Amino acid sequence: MIEFSQRLRALPGYPLAHLPAIKRRLIDEGMDVIDVGAGDNDAPPPAIAVETLRDGLADPSLSKYGFQQGLPAYRRACVAWLERRYGHRFDPVAETLPLIGSKEGLSHLPAALVNPGDVVLVPEPGYQAYIGGALLSGGTPHILPLRREDDFLVHLDRLPADLLGRTRLAYLNYPNNPTAAVADQAYLERTVATCRRHDILLAYDNAYCDLTYDGYQAPSIFDVEGAREVALEFFSLSKSYSMTGWRLGFVVGRKELVGALQTVKSYVDTGPFLALQKAGAAVLEHADEIVEPIRVELQRRRDAAIAALAEQGVTLAPPKAAMYLWVPLPEGVASAHFAKIALERFGALVLPGSAFGPAGEGYYRIALTVPVDRLREAIARLGKALEAARDEPVAARA
Numbered sequence: 001m002i003e004f005s006q007r008l009r010a011l012p013g014y015p016l017a018h019l020p021a022i023k024r025r026l027i028d029e030g031m032d033v034i035d036v037g038a039g040d041n042d043a044p045p046p047a048i049a050v051e052t053l054r055d056g057l058a059d060p061s062l063s064k065y066g067f068q069q070g071l072p073a074y075r076r077a078c079v080a081w082l083e084r085r086y087g088h089r090f091d092p093v094a095e096t097l098p099l100i101g102s103k104e105g106l107s108h109l110p111a112a113l114v115n116p117g118d119v120v121l122v123p124e125p126g127y128q129a130y131i132g133g134a135l136l137s138g139g140t141p142h143i144l145p146l147r148r149e150d151d152f153l154v155h156l157d158r159l160p161a162d163l164l165g166r167t168r169l170a171y172l173n174y175p176n177n178p179t180a181a182v183a184d185q186a187y188l189e190r191t192v193a194t195c196r197r198h199d200i201l202l203a204y205d206n207a208y209c210d211l212t213y214d215g216y217q218a219p220s221i222f223d224v225e226g227a228r229e230v231a232l233e234f235f236s237l238s239k240s241y242s243m244t245g246w247r248l249g250f251v252v253g254r255k256e257l258v259g260a261l262q263t264v265k266s267y268v269d270t271g272p273f274l275a276l277q278k279a280g281a282a283v284l285e286h287a288d289e290i291v292e293p294i295r296v297e298l299q300r301r302r303d304a305a306i307a308a309l310a311e312q313g314v315t316l317a318p319p320k321a322a323m324y325l326w327v328p329l330p331e332g333v334a335s336a337h338f339a340k341i342a343l344e345r346f347g348a349l350v351l352p353g354s355a356f357g358p359a360g361e362g363y364y365r366i367a368l369t370v371p372v373d374r375l376r377e378a379i380a381r382l383g384k385a386l387e388a389a390r391d392e393p394v395a396a397r398a
């Protein structure tokens, strides 16, 4: 019998893994399913990305291995975007690295840092790539629960010194998925100071930095003085430009840290397709004009969804960023049970809070990925699902 590794067996179930199959079955059975589950916006990819990729396909030199160096123009576009956006300068050759989506870099990073038993700090609820990367590298994830009473911030400076002493890597993600929380400069300064004191690499996941509302601007970790010593910042083209399936992102940081990830990656992949990198460069050069209409539409959806929830007696402060509403459930309604009823009986696909780890229990996530009328319809269905979930006997809960 083939036996699988302890690392594989330690992985929690991946929350999105079984949903596409259930959704497909329900659609095949004739159900109208509204999918506000995955963070995959309905906007098409930018025209300039499509055109540049199409041209790139006709250029045989872009069909070669990209290796980790990738397309120099993409590296230049990444650091130029960062400088325009945040005023931080990085070297395009040594201090950035193309990624096959930011998930790829985030999950491979522990292999560069973690020895068996070393601690990796993982916020929960949170993006599954963090715990996955920690476990697959033989590290020991230490879960940091995000709580509403702390504004969904994790406070590294309040952790015991012996735990911090055993920690090699900390993941941090603001604007946050799934809670949509944001972090201010003072908080980031405290966090960076703690990481510097304990030699902890801070993996700052800034996948949602462009999706901000009401004039809010999401910071870069490099806004904090001294952050270059300990931080890598991960960016994604997926959310800002509606390019989730293209698999393109990049990481920025000082040479030694980027270089360590590059070494890992040279053994497991050969970099993103060069024609894609060319398309990514074109997008980054026009980033502001591309992202603005996406941001405006997401804000409209956010407001419509919040109003629809308020009609059901659920009041939420409008999040300043990301593309999610993190909605509390009434006491006693298990999130997986609610999400199952919502999908199978009412055709509304949301992610239960528990899908982001046990600390996500008591909530569910709505992604603002469908037009306003569909979002309102989804929320009406969720209201009915909630009534049904409340009426179910406890024993029936999943």
Ligand SMILES: Cc1ncc(COP(=O)(O)O)c(C=O)c1O
Binding pocket: 039, 100, 101, 102, 103, 104, 127, 173, 176, 177, 205, 207, 235, 236, 237, 238, 239, 244, 247, 248, 249
């Ligand atoms: C917090 C967070 N980080 C990273 C990613 C991954 O993005 P990418 O498509 O660049 O791999 C996601 C995707 O959902 C995310 O929510």
